[in-house]
Amino acid sequence: MVQINAEGALSFLKEAPDYEAAKKALKTLLEGTGAGNDYVGWVKLPFDFDREELARIKACAKRIHDNAEALVVIGIGGSYLGARAVIEAMLSPRFNEVAAKRPKIYFLGNGINGEDLAQVLQLVDGKSVYVNVISKSGTTLEPALAFRIFKDYIEKHFGKKEAQERIVCTTDKARGALKKLAEAEGYECFVVPDDIGGRYSVLTPVGLLPIAAAGIDVDRLMAGAAAQAEITKKDCPDCNPALKYAAVRQALYRQLDKKVEILSCPSESVRFIAEWWKQLYGESEGKQHMGIFPASCVFTADLHSMGQYIQDGERILMETFLSFDEPDIKVEVPFSEENGDGLNYVAGKEYRQVYAAAQEGVKRAHMKGGVPCMEISAPKLDEESLGALIYFFEAACGISGYMQGVNPFDQPGVEEYKKNMFALLGKK
Numbered sequence: 001m002v003q004i005n006a007e008g009a010l011s012f013l014k015e016a017p018d019y020e021a022a023k024k025a026l027k028t029l030l031e032g033t034g035a036g037n038d039y040v041g042w043v044k045l046p047f048d049f050d051r052e053e054l055a056r057i058k059a060c061a062k063r064i065h066d067n068a069e070a071l072v073v074i075g076i077g078g079s080y081l082g083a084r085a086v087i088e089a090m091l092s093p094r095f096n097e098v099a100a101k102r103p104k105i106y107f108l109g110n111g112i113n114g115e116d117l118a119q120v121l122q123l124v125d126g127k128s129v130y131v132n133v134i135s136k137s138g139t140t141l142e143p144a145l146a147f148r149i150f151k152d153y154i155e156k157h158f159g160k161k162e163a164q165e166r167i168v169c170t171t172d173k174a175r176g177a178l179k180k181l182a183e184a185e186g187y188e189c190f191v192v193p194d195d196i197g198g199r200y201s202v203l204t205p206v207g208l209l210p211i212a213a214a215g216i217d218v219d220r221l222m223a224g225a226a227a228q229a230e231i232t233k234k235d236c237p238d239c240n241p242a243l244k245y246a247a248v249r250q251a252l253y254r255q256l257d258k259k260v261e262i263l264s265c266p267s268e269s270v271r272f273i274a275e276w277w278k279q280l281y282g283e284s285e286g287k288q289h290m291g292i293f294p295a296s297c298v299f300t301a302d303l304h305s306m307g308q309y310i311q312d313g314e315r316i317l318m319e320t321f322l323s324f325d326e327p328d329i330k331v332e333v334p335f336s337e338e339n340g341d342g343l344n345y346v347a348g349k350e351y352r353q354v355y356a357a358a359q360e361g362v363k364r365a366h367m368k369g370g371v372p373c374m375e376i377s378a379p380k381l382d383e384e385s386l387g388a389l390i391y392f393f394e395a396a397c398g399i400s401g402y403m404q405g406v407n408p409f410d411q412p413g414v415e416e417y418k419k420n421m422f423a424l425l426g427k428k
């Protein structure tokens with residue numbers, strides 16, 4: 001499923017990566033014996049999920065899909081990025097423009113921006129609107145604010161009774177303001193499992209409900225994750241790409257002081273895979289004044305803005321190219337008799353071939369400039385590959401975090417700004 005080519009990084013290392021430490025970290029992760037082990041429910045999730053709940057998710061998603069003209073998905077961080085990543089990768093970032101029979105989907109509550117909210121209220125006005133509010137804690141300010149406004153909108157436009165049909169909550173099974181409110185109002189609820197943290201929760205109802213409501217096959221997504229999870233059990237770096245990725249990036253960090261990893265993506269469609277990846281790695285490893293800073297680029301666009309720095313700036317970078325082997329749609333460069341633009345040297349080639357040459361050219365240039373490069377690929381931009389990629393990145397993150405010596409499943413630093421913000425806003 002997911003493949004890794006680490007040759008372009010291994011050649012930079014003074015010593016081989018510490019595969020023994022990586023194997024030990026994998027064992028700790030699989031056996032659930034490490035720091036934060038009460039949050040490793042995602043490790044077995046692709047085999048061991050609540051099938052009844054998945055059936056209920058699919059039924060609810062179908063109801064939304066068939067009846068909604070607009071679905072407003074409210075959530076932030078781990079309660080937002082995974083769903084958006086899969087939806088954009090599968091349907092393109094222009095998913096609302098290319099929507100055929102799908103509801104238009106609007107993501108809100110992922111910031112504090114009144115204009116955004118007002119704009120979406122305007123866009124959905126007069127339409128059949130459904131809301132999925134997602135918050136594990138049920139108390140996060142950004143989604144709670146957006147939900148207060150949309151709950152009010154739905155009640156005013158459809159009445160309190162119909163709001164019960166149109167509002168769906170994904171939250172803790174017992175705790176938090178959202179759970180209490182959902183119970184009091186009689187909204188349908190889905191549970192964020194206790195043993196899975198936000199950034200590892202895309203394959204729970206957190207991601208699966210909006211993804212299924214967008215018409216994407218969640219069974220295939222889970223099947224892809226399960227296939228990758230099977231591979232991830234293997235105790236050998238050449239047959240387990242997560243083991244290799246974790247070991248090589250840690251070796252680059254420790255041996256060569258490469259402090260920043262750029263995930264270079266092949267298109268706008270996968271920009272949010274990188275956004276999700278940045279939270280996953282940043283929140284898992286950025287601890288005790290350590291950790292590789294996760295950054296991302298979309299190629300080839302960002303070569304024309306960030307390319308200079310990558311080639312020639314501070315030598316603190318490592319780069320990981322993400323690619324998909326087979327394109328969904330084949331586009332060929334046409335032949336021109338006049339050849340006025342001088343482009344006949346690429347005539348007859350598919351865009352994919354042109355991109356492959358660009359990626360290889362970039363990799364060689366960046367390596368020459370002192371940037372170790374890895375390549376991660378999946379067969380196709382489809383549900384199986386995305387499920388596999390999600391599991392691969394999550395597992396590698398757990399292994400890498402344990403190799404670094406931190407708890408990859410907590411996020412104590414995130415609370416700091418909240419204390420200040422709440423004090424400034426007068427929260428008791």
Ligand code: PA5
Nearest residue numbers: 077078079135136137140198199
């Ligand atoms: O990974 C995390 O824990 C965070 O990014 C949370 O997902 C984010 O803060 C949203 O939290 P909640 O789902 O509790 O609203």
